[in-house]
Amino acid sequence: MSSTSVSAPLSDPPCPDDSHGDPILELEGLYHRWKGPKPPVLDDVSLTLRAGHVTWIGGRNGVGKTTLLRLAAGILLPQRGSVRLGELTPQSKGNLFRRQIGFLSAGDRGLQARMKVTQQLDYWARLAYVPRSRRAALVTGSLQRFALEEFAGRRVDRMSMGQRQRIRLAMAFLHEPRVLLLDEPRNSLDDDGYRLLNEQIEQAARRGATVLWCSPRGEDRVVTCDASYTLTDGHLERVL
Amino acid sequence: MSRMRPWCEAMWAIIRRDAILFVSYRSQIVAQFIGPLFSITLFYYISHVLTSKTIHSPGGYFGFVIVGLVIVQILTISMGVMPVTVRQELVSGTIERFLVSAHGPINGIIGTMLFPLINAIFSGALLLTLAAVIFGLPLATTAVLAIPVALLGTLAFMPFAFFLVALVMAFKQASSVAQFIVASIAIVGGLYFPISVLPGWIRWASDVQPFTPATDLLRHLIVDTPLAHPAGVELLKLVGFIAVLLPAGLLLLRASIRYGQRTGTVAEY
Numbered sequence: 001m002s003s004t005s006v007s008a009p010l011s012d013p014p015c016p017d018d019s020h021g022d023p024i025l026e027l028e029g030l031y032h033r034w035k036g037p038k039p040p041v042l043d044d045v046s047l048t049l050r051a052g053h054v055t056w057i058g059g060r061n062g063v064g065k066t067t068l069l070r071l072a073a074g075i076l077l078p079q080r081g082s083v084r085l086g087e088l089t090p091q092s093k094g095n096l097f098r099r100q101i102g103f104l105s106a107g108d109r110g111l112q113a114r115m116k117v118t119q120q121l122d123y124w125a126r127l128a129y130v131p132r133s134r135r136a137a138l139v140t141g142s143l144q145r146f147a148l149e150e151f152a153g154r155r156v157d158r159m160s161m162g163q164r165q166r167i168r169l170a171m172a173f174l175h176e177p178r179v180l181l182l183d184e185p186r187n188s189l190d191d192d193g194y195r196l197l198n199e200q201i202e203q204a205a206r207r208g209a210t211v212l213w214c215s216p217r218g219e220d221r222v223v224t225c226d227a228s229y230t231l232t233d234g235h236l237e238r239v240l
Numbered sequence: 241m242s243r244m245r246p247w248c249e250a251m252w253a254i255i256r257r258d259a260i261l262f263v264s265y266r267s268q269i270v271a272q273f274i275g276p277l278f279s280i281t282l283f284y285y286i287s288h289v290l291t292s293k294t295i296h297s298p299g300g301y302f303g304f305v306i307v308g309l310v311i312v313q314i315l316t317i318s319m320g321v322m323p324v325t326v327r328q329e330l331v332s333g334t335i336e337r338f339l340v341s342a343h344g345p346i347n348g349i350i351g352t353m354l355f356p357l358i359n360a361i362f363s364g365a366l367l368l369t370l371a372a373v374i375f376g377l378p379l380a381t382t383a384v385l386a387i388p389v390a391l392l393g394t395l396a397f398m399p400f401a402f403f404l405v406a407l408v409m410a411f412k413q414a415s416s417v418a419q420f421i422v423a424s425i426a427i428v429g430g431l432y433f434p435i436s437v438l439p440g441w442i443r444w445a446s447d448v449q450p451f452t453p454a455t456d457l458l459r460h461l462i463v464d465t466p467l468a469h470p471a472g473v474e475l476l477k478l479v480g481f482i483a484v485l486l487p488a489g490l491l492l493l494r495a496s497i498r499y500g501q502r503t504g505t506v507a508e509y
Binding site: 095126 | 245246247249250252253254256257260261264332333334336337338339340341342343344348498501502503504506507
């Protein structure tokens with residue numbers, strides 16, 4: 001991960017040479033158009049996410065950031081273009097592709113409301129095919145990394161929005177994916193939560209993962225980044 | 241086996257998740273146990289005023305209809321609950337977990353069907369037990385053989401559930417279709433009355449779905465109702481329906497998910 005810092009939240013960071021680091025996730029010529037007489041939300045979007053790099057994408061509401069992340073995660077399939085993780089694509093060997101992906105959706109959805117926090121994380125670890133031998137350690141580690149130990153036995157629907165966001169983040173990071181796709185990860189987090197999130201992003205980058213962070217506002221971006229883009233009219237533009 | 245282990249563990253995780261959810265609503269458990277008792281009582285007294293030469297069960301109409309009630313119970317819980325459950329997964333965003341997990345959306349959705357099916361079979365067994373213990377329904381000595389046949393029948397029902405879930409994935413709603421299917425099966429599958437009383441023009445529908453052989457076999461094994469055809473033939477019919485319908489149902493489900501992923505509607509609700 002580069003040491004470039006974003007000191008002023010709303011100013012654009014100087015972008016270093018980001019061509020180092022092996023490519024992990026390659027998005028090429030992505031095109032997506034929603035039903036109806038609208039222009040495509042993504043038109044020939046290409047992006048390479050490299051090992052150890054943190055990338056930020058901004059853009060106004062409804063511009064297509066979430067659609068791009070969903071395509072990158074394999075939740076949506078490209079109408080044109082491709083998503084590749086080495087030899088893997090979401091369409092072929094999809095389960096191997098998805099094992100490498102950690103995804104955080106925007107908002108506060110996707111939790112099993114009446115499960116306890118530990119049950120929630122264990123449930124996700126099993127869905128992610130985390131080997132039995134590592135499961136307990138990774139669940140415990142996730143609780144610690146996002147400071148959730150004191151809530152481990154509490155039901156999710158009895159927790160605050162910020163605490164729920166920490167659980168959602170813990171799930172995205174739990175299985176140590178090579179690709180982390182985060183849609184507005186700072187949502188509802190307090191300062192401590194934000195600090196924990198940044199620590200985990202730095203750690204993930206250090207172990208060679210790539211992180212893609214999307215948010216509409218510059219002030220929400222991660223403190224350090226290797227590349228910044230804005231999405232406008234279906235195209236990605238490098239922020240200088 | 242090592243490749244199957246994570247798959248089995250993920251399926252177990254989904255069953256456990258749904259069990260946790262189910263028992264967390266205690267009134268739901270009570271309702272599920274009390275509901276069948278009212279149905280049995282109702283049909284017990286109806287059977288007292290009914291005499292029919294077309295029913296040859298040793299237990300009379302009560303013995304005949306009780307097996308139909310078991311199947312209605314299984315259909316209502318499995319088919320009625322399935323589309324609602326998947327719709328809830330869409331609304332709460334938990335389906336996204338399947339879409340980004342190694343387990344994948346199809347396995348995830350099949351997993352969500354398992355607890356309702358186990359629950360439905362358990363409820364059916366409870367209903368039979370109540371009928372035998374409280375109302376003296378004479379169970380045949382072959383009743384225990386109904387368990388493997390019920391499991392086969394469940395496999396035969398699953399494609400219809402896949403169809404309903406595929407509708408939910410594509411169009412976001414299927415509850416009214418589920419009610420229509422259960423009501424249609426109750427009529428042409430002979431759940432409340434023998435299919436021999438149906439007019440000839442509709443009777444063909446009894447032969448082109450798996451519910452009729454499943455119901456006939458279960459009735460034969462549980463309350464000793466005579467079969468129109470040898471048991472082996474009925475069993476072959478059931479297996480044949482499974483062999484044709486199950487892959488077709490899975491393909492339809494896969495196609496509906498892929499459609500949603502391409503158009504972007506998979507995450508809509």
